[in-house]
Amino acid sequence: MILENGIIVAVEADGLWVETIQKSACEVCVAEKGCGQKFLSKLAGKTVSIRVLRNKKSSAEYSVGQSVTIGIPEDIIVMASLLVYLLPIFAAIGGAWLFSGSDLQAVGGALGGLLLGGLMVNLHSVKQRDDMRFNPVLIEEPVQPSILNFQQ
Incomplete structure (x- = not known):
């Protein structure tokens, strides 16, 4: 399971929207200058919002700005x-x-x-x-x- 840390940006009845910082491999990749990933991440920003399902807790237990860990x-x-x-x-x-x-x-x-x-x-x-x-x-x-x- 891949774990990511993020911040809750919206709370919905059936899930949460979590903003994560995109971890780019551009610093270690050999094709650093030949790949468009670094350029695109600069244009679009470095954050990504992901819809995350809640486990068993209710929506009231989460608030915008709270730091959480998600698993994919x-x-x-x-x-x-x-x-x-x-x-x-x-x-x-x-x-x-x-x-x-x-x-x-x-x-x-x-x-x-x-x-x-x-x-x-x-x-x-x-x-x-x-x-x-x-x-x-x-x-x-x-x-x-x-x-x-x-x-x-």
């Missing part, structure tokens, strides 16, 4: 990346192949397949919006046993 499962990141990138590409290739009568038909089929693939990704995202397995979750900080011993 690694396997979900891999599966989501494959879904977002590969499904529209395969749909575009399938559309081009299906309508391969002429060049214009193939281009139209590829664009239609690309749009269909994007729509399928969007529908999957809406369907999995509140599923704890597919979303970042709040990590509850465990109570340290040494503090309990001093209070007795």
Whole structure:
């Protein structure tokens, strides 16, 4: 599980919006000058807002400005990346192949397949919006046993 620290920027009934600082690998990457990541992060800012599902606590226990730790499962990141990138590409290739009568038909089929693939990704995202397995979750900080011993 990948852990990130962030600050709550909005509280909703079913989740929280957490702003995290983007950790870029530009300082250690070999392709530092050939990659557009550093340039894009300068243009867009260095913060990212993520919708996070609450565990068992109510919304009243969280407030804007509170610091929290969120967890994102690694396997979900891999599966989501494959879904977002590969499904529209395969749909575009399938559309081009299906309508391969002429060049214009193939281009139209590829664009239609690309749009269909994007729509399928969007529908999957809406369907999995509140599923704890597919979303970042709040990590509850465990109570340290040494503090309990001093209070007795």
